[in-house]
Amino acid sequence: VLIEKVDTPFLLVDPVKATRNASRMRERIAALGTGLRPHVKTAKSLDVAAIMFDGGVGPITVSTLREAEAFGQAGYTDIVYAVGIASHKLARVAALRERGVDLVVLLDTVDQATAVAEASKRSGIRIPALIEIDCDGGRGGIAPDDPLLPSLARVLADGGAEPRGVLTHAGESYFCRTEDELVAAAEGERAAAVRAADHLRGAGFDCPVVSVGSTPTALYARDLSGVTEVRAGNYVFFDLVMAGIGVCGVEDIALSVVTTVIGHRPDRGWILTDGGWMATSGDRGTAGQPVDQGYGLVADVHGRIYPDLLMADANQEHGVLRMRDGSTAPLPDVPVDTQLRILPNHACATAAQYDRYHVLGPVGDLQAVWPRIQGW
Amino acid sequence: VLIEKVDTPFLLVDPVKATRNASRMRERIAALGTGLRPHVKTAKSLDVAAIMFDGGVGPITVSTLREAEAFGQAGYTDIVYAVGIASHKLARVAALRERGVDLVVLLDTVDQATAVAEASKRSGIRIPALIEIDCDGGRGGIAPDDPLLPSLARVLADGGAEPRGVLTHAGESYFCRTEDELVAAAEGERAAAVRAADHLRGAGFDCPVVSVGSTPTALYARDLSGVTEVRAGNYVFFDLVMAGIGVCGVEDIALSVVTTVIGHRPDRGWILTDGGWMATSGDRGTAGQPVDQGYGLVADVHGRIYPDLLMADANQEHGVLRMRDGSTAPLPDVPVDTQLRILPNHACATAAQYDRYHVLGPVGDLQAVWPRIQGW
Numbered sequence: 177v178l179i180e181k182v183d184t185p186f187l188l189v190d191p192v193k194a195t196r197n198a199s200r201m202r203e204r205i206a207a208l209g210t211g212l213r214p215h216v217k218t219a220k221s222l223d224v225a226a227i228m229f230d231g232g233v234g235p236i237t238v239s240t241l242r243e244a245e246a247f248g249q250a251g252y253t254d255i256v257y258a259v260g261i262a263s264h265k266l267a268r269v270a271a272l273r274e275r276g277v278d279l280v281v282l283l284d285t286v287d288q289a290t291a292v293a294e295a296s297k298r299s300g301i302r303i304p305a306l307i308e309i310d311c312d313g314g315r316g317g318i319a320p321d322d323p324l325l326p327s328l329a330r331v332l333a334d335g336g337a338e339p340r341g342v343l344t345h346a347g348e349s350y351f352c353r354t355e356d357e358l359v360a361a362a363e364g365e366r367a368a369a370v371r372a373a374d375h376l377r378g379a380g381f382d383c384p385v386v387s388v389g390s391t392p393t394a395l396y397a398r399d400l401s402g403v404t405e406v407r408a409g410n411y412v413f414f415d416l417v418m419a420g421i422g423v424c425g426v427e428d429i430a431l432s433v434v435t436t437v438i439g440h441r442p443d444r445g446w447i448l449t450d451g452g453w454m455a456t457s458g459d460r461g462t463a464g465q466p467v468d469q470g471y472g473l474v475a476d477v478h479g480r481i482y483p484d485l486l487m488a489d490a491n492q493e494h495g496v497l498r499m500r501d502g503s504t505a506p507l508p509d510v511p512v513d514t515q516l517r518i519l520p521n522h523a524c525a526t527a528a529q530y531d532r533y534h535v536l537g538p539v540g541d542l543q544a545v546w547p548r549i550q551g552w
Numbered sequence: 553v554l555i556e557k558v559d560t561p562f563l564l565v566d567p568v569k570a571t572r573n574a575s576r577m578r579e580r581i582a583a584l585g586t587g588l589r590p591h592v593k594t595a596k597s598l599d600v601a602a603i604m605f606d607g608g609v610g611p612i613t614v615s616t617l618r619e620a621e622a623f624g625q626a627g628y629t630d631i632v633y634a635v636g637i638a639s640h641k642l643a644r645v646a647a648l649r650e651r652g653v654d655l656v657v658l659l660d661t662v663d664q665a666t667a668v669a670e671a672s673k674r675s676g677i678r679i680p681a682l683i684e685i686d687c688d689g690g691r692g693g694i695a696p697d698d699p700l701l702p703s704l705a706r707v708l709a710d711g712g713a714e715p716r717g718v719l720t721h722a723g724e725s726y727f728c729r730t731e732d733e734l735v736a737a738a739e740g741e742r743a744a745a746v747r748a749a750d751h752l753r754g755a756g757f758d759c760p761v762v763s764v765g766s767t768p769t770a771l772y773a774r775d776l777s778g779v780t781e782v783r784a785g786n787y788v789f790f791d792l793v794m795a796g797i798g799v800c801g802v803e804d805i806a807l808s809v810v811t812t813v814i815g816h817r818p819d820r821g822w823i824l825t826d827g828g829w830m831a832t833s834g835d836r837g838t839a840g841q842p843v844d845q846g847y848g849l850v851a852d853v854h855g856r857i858y859p860d861l862l863m864a865d866a867n868q869e870h871g872v873l874r875m876r877d878g879s880t881a882p883l884p885d886v887p888v889d890t891q892l893r894i895l896p897n898h899a900c901a902t903a904a905q906y907d908r909y910h911v912l913g914p915v916g917d918l919q920a921v922w923p924r925i926q927g928w
Binding site: 180181183184185186217239240241259260261262263264265268284285287288291313315316347436437438439440441444448450453454455457458459460491492493494496511512513524525528529530531550551552 | 557615616617635639640641663664689812813816831836868872887901904906
């Protein structure tokens with residue numbers, strides 16, 4: 177299919193770039209001597225996961241039970257659900273385990289551990305859980321040396337569930353600005369996880385899983401001793417936030433939104449497109465970075481970036497393109513009906529606006545449509 | 553179904569509030585002696601549209617051809633597609649008209665008018681178009697006295713298409729802060745549309761349609777002389793942005809996201825939920841208003857608002873609830889597994905994260921699931 181024949185807006189993935197990004201991460205983690213457990217929450221796609229595993233399957237991380245169910249159905253049997261468990265979701269967890277999927281939950285409170293233990297007892301299925309460790313104060317989890325850590329493992333083990341290890345996420349690494357900060361965030365993440373694992377082992381638990389990860393720390397870790405697996409997901413697409421942190425270049429970004437020019441206002445210095453925030457998401461993740469990319473950088477349909485042209489404003493179904501403040505370049509003369517690509521601030525958020533990907537083919541055509549897993 | 557039995561996050565609509573909001577708008581527009589053409593882009597739901605029309609059908613506004621196709625299929629035969637037309641979409645427009653739907657497109661350039669005329673000739677179907685008028689400098693459209701206005705009508709008429717009238721949208725009314733400003737925005741919108749219609753009529757065109765609208769101006773217009781129809785959509789749900797403008801109270805908001813508490817960090821002053829930006833959208837529309845509501849106000853499962861408690865931060869699947877800055881109230885003691893409702897900044901954006909609504913029943917139960925129309 178010719179790309180010009182598809183009604184805009186639509187979500188475009190470049191499988192060549194995604195493949196290169198996936199190889200880079202696999203090689204990097206292999207060189208560090210540990211395992212990779214890709215997070216499928218960015219792409220939510222069996223086809224993109226196949227790229228992440230170079231055609232095979234493997235251990236994955238999910239952000240919703242819907243993802244776990246879809247991947248479980250497709251033959252992925254080793255899954256970590258990396259969002260703190262709510263007890264009403266445990267019936268679906270048990271059902272998936274019953275179907276042969278080794279699904280592991282996450283928790284950091286006694287209430288949750290008790291609920292997991294009770295669900296294990298009730299269902300006769302020993303549910304494994306990781307205990308969430310806080311490595312940077314950003315979100316959930318307990319400190320590595322918190323006495324609650326062995327207590328939680330004890331509640332699980334005594335109640336018929338399985339304490340399988342510890343998990344942490346250096347979410348604050350998204351705010352790093354230099355390589356030194358990224359290296360330090362990665363080491364902080366590793367050290368917290370390993371310290372927590374040692375704490376658990378000192379209390380008599382095995383702790384076979386020591387899980388860390390985020391795309392920035394995965395790419396900047398110098399050493400992962402003591403870590404058994406790295407979780408990362410964004411890297412398969414990358415985005416402007418990641419480019420702003422410095423972990424990729426804008427030319428590595430494998431995801432874009434194709435829009436059509438529907439108006440020109442040279443008097444106001446803008447171009448109007450049919451891609452608003454419904455098409456790109458309202459994510460403004462680069463707003464807090466040194467270079468604010470608005471709602472996204474703009475490229476032509478072949479992916480060549482227009483220097484200094486930004487999607488500066490968004491209504492539901494309208495995008496407003498303008499030159500970056502301070503730019504001396506003229507507004508490109510792009511006629512009505514021209515297709516343009518918008519590179520996303522945040523691939524996870526932009527992709528979430530769609531139920532499918534259009535897949536770029538070798539000669540700039542569209543070679544496939546890949547569905548996305550939606551909902552919870 | 554008991555509300556507590558449904559896995560969170562999910563999107564909850566209160567049909568009693570939506571019905572009251574819809575009646576208020578119908579009565580208001582009827583009192584002003586003009587027609588109402590609800591915009592279905594907020595709800596994207598046949599069931600919610602039925603509330604807007606008190607059980608019947610009527611003229612609607614859409615933001616995507618997918619909406620036009622779904623509503624056309626369901627018996628809505630009078631539809632305005634209020635986003636500037638791109639020529640590659642005209643085949644779907646012609647197909648809908650062939651099926652008996654009076655679908656009208658929007659444009660403001662000669663290129664678009666030429667494309668509509670050519671598509672009319674090619675298909676043998678006379679496609680009607682409204683010409684977009686700019687009333688506040690915010691988006692698309694031409695000035696009411698722009699000589700381009702009759703030229704566009706001429707291109708349409710001579711080429712076998714139908715110039716049906718003018719349309720404007722006071723998008724800047726979302727930034728009004730006082731009743732006087734809202735009244736002035738409404739009058740500015742009306743005056744621009746009527747002036748444009750007079751301009752067209754002076755050039756020998758009929759201009760049967762003079763279309764204005766936005767939820768704030770629809771609710772604050774004092775006089776709509778010369779206007780044939782008002783478009784508005786957000787009003788059926790309302791949201792915190794609308795409450796911040798002052799066009800509704802927070803108690804009128806008919807839409808919320810139900811989440812579950814998955815963690816407590818009283819040491820950091822926060823409660824963690826399983827509803828992140830994937831559940832609420834990343835829309836921060838109140839950030840520019842006098843009262844910033846974060847990612848949303850927080851209510852209990854029955855809808856009672858916790859004073860000063862905000863969803864202050866969001867990851868993909870985690871929400872962080874905190875007391876508003878400066879609040880002296882203590883963090884509510886809400887145990888893990890408790891369901892909470894988050895009231896949205898922007899109903900259009902929050903609803904867009906879901907493929908369905910759960911519908912609140914008369915005794916706080918869930919009485920139905922209503923699908924949403926997704927995509928383009």
